Amino acid sequence: MKILVPVKRVIDPNVKVRLKNDGSGVDLDNVKMSINPFDEIAVEEAVRLKEAGEASEVIAVSCGGHVCQETLRSALALGADRAIQVETDCDLQPLAVAKLLKAVVISESASLVICGKQAIDDDAGQVGQMLAALLGWPQATFASNVAISEGLAKVMREIDDGVETLEMRLPALITTDLRLNEPRYASLPNIMKAKKKPLEVVAAADLGVDISPRLTVLKVTEPATRKAGILVEDVTQLLDKLKNEAKVI
Amino acid sequence: MTILVIAEHDNASLKASTFNTVAAAINLGSDIHVLVAGSDCASVATAAARLDGVQKVLIADAPHHEAQLAENLTALVVSIASDYSHILAPASSLGKSALPRVAALLDVAPISEIVGIESPDTFIRPTYAGNVLVTVRSADVLKVITVRATAFNAVDTSGSAAIEAISAGTDVGLSSLIGRELNKSERPELGGAKVVVSGGRGLGSSEDYQRLLEPLADQLGAALGASRAAVDAGYAPNDCQVGQTGKIVAPQLYIAIGVSGAIQHLAGMKDSKVIVAINKDSEAPIFQVADYGLVADLFDAVPMLTDALHSGN
Numbered sequence: 042m043k044i045l046v047p048v049k050r051v052i053d054p055n056v057k058v059r060l061k062n063d064g065s066g067v068d069l070d071n072v073k074m075s076i077n078p079f080d081e082i083a084v085e086e087a088v089r090l091k092e093a094g095e096a097s098e099v100i101a102v103s104c105g106g107h108v109c110q111e112t113l114r115s116a117l118a119l120g121a122d123r124a125i126q127v128e129t130d131c132d133l134q135p136l137a138v139a140k141l142l143k144a145v146v147i148s149e150s151a152s153l154v155i156c157g158k159q160a161i162d163d164d165a166g167q168v169g170q171m172l173a174a175l176l177g178w179p180q181a182t183f184a185s186n187v188a189i190s191e192g193l194a195k196v197m198r199e200i201d202d203g204v205e206t207l208e209m210r211l212p213a214l215i216t217t218d219l220r221l222n223e224p225r226y227a228s229l230p231n232i233m234k235a236k237k238k239p240l241e242v243v244a245a246a247d248l249g250v251d252i253s254p255r256l257t258v259l260k261v262t263e264p265a266t267r268k269a270g271i272l273v274e275d276v277t278q279l280l281d282k283l284k285n286e287a288k289v290i
Numbered sequence: 291m292t293i294l295v296i297a298e299h300d301n302a303s304l305k306a307s308t309f310n311t312v313a314a315a316i317n318l319g320s321d322i323h324v325l326v327a328g329s330d331c332a333s334v335a336t337a338a339a340r341l342d343g344v345q346k347v348l349i350a351d352a353p354h355h356e357a358q359l360a361e362n363l364t365a366l367v368v369s370i371a372s373d374y375s376h377i378l379a380p381a382s383s384l385g386k387s388a389l390p391r392v393a394a395l396l397d398v399a400p401i402s403e404i405v406g407i408e409s410p411d412t413f414i415r416p417t418y419a420g421n422v423l424v425t426v427r428s429a430d431v432l433k434v435i436t437v438r439a440t441a442f443n444a445v446d447t448s449g450s451a452a453i454e455a456i457s458a459g460t461d462v463g464l465s466s467l468i469g470r471e472l473n474k475s476e477r478p479e480l481g482g483a484k485v486v487v488s489g490g491r492g493l494g495s496s497e498d499y500q501r502l503l504e505p506l507a508d509q510l511g512a513a514l515g516a517s518r519a520a521v522d523a524g525y526a527p528n529d530c531q532v533g534q535t536g537k538i539v540a541p542q543l544y545i546a547i548g549v550s551g552a553i554q555h556l557a558g559m560k561d562s563k564v565i566v567a568i569n570k571d572s573e574a575p576i577f578q579v580a581d582y583g584l585v586a587d588l589f590d591a592v593p594m595l596t597d598a599l600h601s602g603n
């Protein structure tokens with residue numbers, strides 16, 4: 042069984058995001074970039090399934106420009122076997138990514154896709170579900186536990202008021218939540234090894250899908266920032282303020 | 291232009307986020323239908339019919355909708371989509387799971403978790419953990435949208451819409467629910483609570499999280515929340531997590547206790563009306579957004595606060 046893991050290059054979660062001076066978008070110049078944390082969890086889960094003998098190969102895929110190769114190397118260093126970059130300089134929106142990934146899933150005959158539940162830049166949380174729909178596959182979003190045996194996936198997922206477990210027959214798609222696993226650190230030897238693992242570049246144009254954007258960004262702004270309030274001396278003053286100034290209790 | 295709102299419910303009662311989503315729909319047009327897909331869910335349809343602004347409630351009542359699997363809900367919504375200009379659902383675990391599926395099958399780019407509506411094709415949504423707001427215009431004929439409940443004030447319930455049964459479609463049979471553990475609580479629902487008492491890693495253990503925060507929440511009639519660190523450490527269940535990747539809350543009063551205020555946490559609570567922070571580190575970033583900060587050891591301050599509320603001082 043082949044597992045495909047889509048990975049996205051995003052601003053590192055520890056970086057404070059700033060807008061460009063002209064307000065046209067987020068400033069990405071000289072900003073630290075990383076693999077999307079949820080995708081890292083997805084790679085880890087796929088690698089664990091392979092280590093447990095449930096999968097034959099883990100393939101990381103990233104769609105975008107040449108810089109995505111860096112992200113793919115991170116996935117390879119975590120244990121993915123090989124990587125595919127779907128190359129395009131187009132502004133890719135989630136629907137387009139789902140269509141590109143569908144083409145790769147089919148050409149690779151993957152029977153499981155594990156992806157992050159959202160990318161921490163756009164916070165859209167759409168690609169996995171759209172890919173599952175386009176493939177006609179079942180999905181389990183927000184996974185916190187995955188068990189696979191004999192072509193059957195049991196996935197525990199975090200929902201608004203607790204957890205639930207879904208059962209699906211493969212092929213299927215899973216999106217990862219934070220508590221699914223704790224990704225390993227890539228060791229230096231594995232980072233070196235990753236440089237030699239196969240990385241294939243496929244032109245998006247050759248996959249024959251429409252990737253033109255459907256959404257036009259009209260404006261990018263920073264929300265009004267909250268001003269820091271005051272420090273109170275003690276609990277008595279706090280209660281007084283909440284009762285008589287803020288009037289919330 | 292008719293707008294379809296997908297109701298959030300548990301087959302027995304209608305969830306509050308539906309009230310907010312209908313409120314968002316009112317900004318788009320006046321012909322609003324609500325879809326209730328479930329099993330033995332007539333009481334939900336009755337409740338939905340009372341929402342102000344709703345013209346018609348469609349009920350699809352069948353056993354295969356009981357578990358509210360994304361695949362079955364998607365098939366149903368796609369089957370009626372051609373009647374609508376917009377399809378809206380709360381940005382709940384169900385809405386987030388099903389609507390992108392719906393959109394993909396209809397070849398539409400979905401728009402996630404909107405917080406504002408500029409016009410019927412232009413929407414505002416947060417990105418980067420709420421640090422960047424993006425205004426987007428959709429070129430699709432049909433708009434498929436999830437709505438952040440806290441950004442729209444709930445509608446009232448003085449309406450009396452017609453209820454119409456529709457074909458529930460067939461069970462697509464792609465997945466099945468084999469277990470569900472809900473965290474039952476007498477407390478208000480976190481997403482809609484007026485007061486939220488939230489605990490972080492500073493609580494140190496699940497015993498202390500409960501021992502200190504529950505009596506305080508009792509005094510305030512509050513919902514309990516938590517940071518990711520507190521949930522990861524097992525102090526609180528996953529559905530209590532507030533933040534970029536947890537729940538979004540905007541109560542009248544949010545009390546953050548032993549929470550440092552990482553951007554991912556702030557993303558989930560910075561629209562609260564009044565924020566209180568109790569933290570022993572005066573440099574903690576949470577103080578930059580708090581209206582009232584108390585630099586103190588929470589193990590002293592929280593019991594004092596609870597006692598003072600209890601004795602009415």
Ligand SMILES: Cc1cc2nc3c(=O)[nH]c(=O)nc-3n(C[C@H](O)[C@H](O)[C@H](O)COP(=O)(O)OP(=O)(O)OC[C@H]3O[C@@H](n4cnc5c(N)ncnc54)[C@H](O)[C@@H]3O)c2cc1C
Pocket residue numbers: 054078079161489490491492493516517518519520531532533534535536537547548549550551552553554555558568569570571574586587588589
């Ligand atoms: C992809 C991603 C998604 C994330 N999503 C979320 C999310 O949705 N929600 C979320 O909350 N986090 C999220 N995080 C994690 C976030 O970055 C922080 O790690 C987390 O919020 C920290 O939780 P905390 O404030 O409880 O813990 P800490 O940062 O460890 O803070 C504990 C605080 O308690 C204080 N304290 C300790 N002892 C006491 C005491 N006795 N009295 C008073 N104060 C005390 C300390 O001074 C400190 O400020 C995410 C991270 C990533 C990478």
